[in-house]
Amino acid sequence: MKFLTTAAAVTTVLFALASASSDMERSASPARRGVASNDFIHVDGMRLKDSSGSLHYLTGINYWACMNLAADADAGGSYKRFITELDQMAAAGINHLRIMAGSEGAPTEQPFRMDPPLQPSPGQYNEKIFVGLDRCLAEMEKRGMRATMTLNDQWQWSGGFAQYVSWANGNERYAYPPSWNFTAPPQRSGTPGRGWGNYTTTGSFNEYAAYGNRIYTDRNAERMFKAHISRVVNRRNTVNGRVYKDDPTIMTWQLANEPQPQNQASYLGPYELQYAPNPSDPLLGWVDRISTYIRSLAPRQLISAGFEGKQGEWYWKAVHRPKNIDYGTAHCWVQNWGVYDMLNSSRANLEAAKAFATEFVGNTSRWANEIRKPVFLEEFGMARDNWQNNVAAGEYQYATKASTNNKDEYYKHIIGLALDSFKSKQGGYVGTSPWAYGGVYRPETQQQNKFGMWWAGDPPHEAPGWYDVYDSDKAVAIITAQKKQADSFIAGRK
Ligand SMILES: *[C@@H]1O[C@H](CO)[C@@H](O)[C@H](O)[C@H]1NC(C)=O
Ligand SMILES: *[C@@H]1O[C@H](CO)[C@@H](O)[C@H](O)[C@H]1NC(C)=O
Ligand SMILES: *[C@@H]1O[C@H](CO)[C@@H](O)[C@H](O)[C@H]1NC(C)=O
Ligand SMILES: *[C@@H]1O[C@H](CO)[C@@H](O)[C@H](O)[C@H]1NC(C)=O
DSSP: OOOOOSGGGHHHHHHHHHTOOHHHHHSSSTTOOSOOTTOOOEEETTEEEOTTSOBOOEEEEEOTTHHHHTSOGGGTOOHHHHHHHHHHHHHTTOOEEEEESOOBOOSSOOOSSOSSOSBSBTTBOOHHHHHHHHHHHHHHHHTTOEEEEEOOBSSGGGOHHHHHHHHHTTTOOOOOOSOEETTSSSBOSSSSSSOBOEEOOOOOHHHHHHHHGGGGTOHHHHHHHHHHHHHHHTOBOTTTOOBGGGOTTEEEEESOBSOOOSOOOOOBTTTTOBOOOOTTOHHHHHHHHHHHHHHHHOTTSEEEOOOOSTTOHHHHHHHHOSTTOOSEEEEEOTTTTTSOOTTOOOHHHHHHHHHHHHHHHHHHHHHHHHHTOOEEEEEEOOOOOGGGSOGGGTOOTTOTTSOOHHHHHHHHHHHHHHHHHHHSSSOOEEEEOOSOEEETOOGGGOOOOTTSOOOOSSOTTSOTTSSOEETTSHHHHHHHHHHHHHHHHHHHTO
16 A cells, blocks of 8 residues: 555545554545654653554564665665565555664675665765665655664674774774675575575674673764764755654664673573673663763654663663663564574474563563563564475575464464553553565575675575565565554554
8 A cells, every 4th residue: 555645546545544544544634644744753651652642553674774775776775676665564554664774884894794884984974875764764754654763783784883892993803703604605506696605704792792892881982873873863864854853754763783781691591591680781871871862862752772681680671771761672582592493393392482482572561561661572583494495405594485384373473462462451562573574585586786785684694584574475464464453452542
C-alpha cells in the first residue's frame, strides 16, 4: 500500500482506513500517510504515544545499511533497491526502522566494515553518504515510518568505538575479532567477488571490546564522538529541508549498538552471560554524559542506549536509570549466546530457544516495570534451518533453499511475548524489531560492488544470509500479523 496524494484516491484511502492503519488516521491530511511535522512520539508511563495521545506500537525491523543503499551508484548505493525495499516494508505494516547514523573509516585499509563510511576521518564527512541518510529519512517520512538513529557501535562492522579510540591515539592498530572474509576459501567457481568465504581473523571479542571500551574514559575519543553527534543532530535534510533535530521521523537517538560493560572478564548465571554488579563501571557515567549531551541538542526526540540485556538485572537497570534515557532496549540472541544450534534439527533445540526467549522477555519486562520505563525488543534473530545445507557436498552453509520452520515458530513466539506484554494491564514492551531486512538480496545472486560490499541483512563482518529476512520469507507475514494485532488493541482502547 503506497502513500496517496490526490483527492481522486479518497475511496482507496477510506478502504485502507477500514483495514486499520493508525498511521493514516493520525496524519495531518487524510490523503497523506506521512509523519506530520509536529507529531513527535513521547513516553507516557510504560507506553509510547503520538502527539494525538494515541498509543504507538513499534512494528520495526533493522535496516542498518539504509544510508549506503540510498546513496548514488558511484558511492556504492542502489537507489532502486532502496525504494523497492522501503515499499515492501511499508506494505508489510512496518512503521519503524533501526538504521545507522554513523560509520567510521580509517587511514589504513580496514576490512569488514561499511564502506564508504559516513565519516572517513575525524570531522570529515562523505556528503554522498549523508545525502543517502537524508533520502532514508525523507522516504520514510512519506511512508509514515520512524527511525531509531544509531550513532555509534561497539562492534567492528561500522568502525565504531575501536575506531574512535584509534583516532584519538595516533591511529593505533588493533586486532579484529573473528570476522567473515568474503574472499577467503571456499570460493564459488566462476566470477570472483560472489563469495562464499570463511572466518579468517582470530582476535578475541573480549580484547576487541576492551579496546573499544576505552571510549568511556578517553577524553579525545569522547570529544570526537560528541562532535559527530552535533553534526548529525543539526544536519538539514537536503531532500525535504527538515533539520534532523526537529524531524519527528527521527523517533530516537541511540547512543550505540550494544555498548558493553568495561570489564569483559566475568560471566555468571545459568547461561554464563551475566556480569557482577560494578557501580564504578565507566560505561554508566558515559551513558549519562552522552544522553545528557544529546538531550541538550535535541530535546524533542527520544534517547535510548542500545543495550542488550544479557548482562543481567543489575546492569540492565543501571544502564537505563539515567534520566535522559527514555526507554529500555533489549536484544535477544539465542545462537550467538550458545542456547540454540542452527545445525541441530531436534525439537529440543528449538524448545530451548523458545524457553530462553520466554525467560528473557519476562525478565526485561519485569525490570522495565521496576524502573518505570518501557522497553523495545530492538534486535532478535534466528538462522534458517541450515542443517539442510550440506557443506561437505560443496553447498553454502547459509543457502536460501533451507526452510525457515524453526525461525517462523521462534518469530511467532517471541513477537507474541512482546505483544502480550504490550497488551497487559501494566504494559512494558512497546514493539519489536528483528535483525535484519535483506529484502531482495540473496547469497546465490550476490556480487561485491566496487567497495567490496554486497549489502546483505547481515553486516560486513558476518556470513551473508545468516539472519536475513528476505522479501519472500514467511517472517514478513508474521510481522504483518503483529501490526494488525497491535492496531486492533490500540483501536479498542480509543
Ligand atoms: C581474506 O582472505 C584472503 C584470501 O584468503 C586473504 O588474502 C586476506 O588476507 C584475508 N583478509 C583478512 C583481513 O584477513
Ligand atoms: C572455515 O574455516 C574453519 C577454521 O579455519 C575450518 O575448520 C572450516 O573447514 C572452514 N570452512 C570451510 C567451508 O572451508
Ligand atoms: C541437539 O540439541 C539437543 C537439545 O539441546 C541436544 O540434547 C542434542 O544433544 C543436540 N544434538 C547434537 C547432535 O548436538
Ligand atoms: C532472568 O533473571 C533471573 C534472575 O535474575 C536469572 O537467573 C536468569 O538467568 C535470567 N534469564 C535470562 C534469560 O535473562
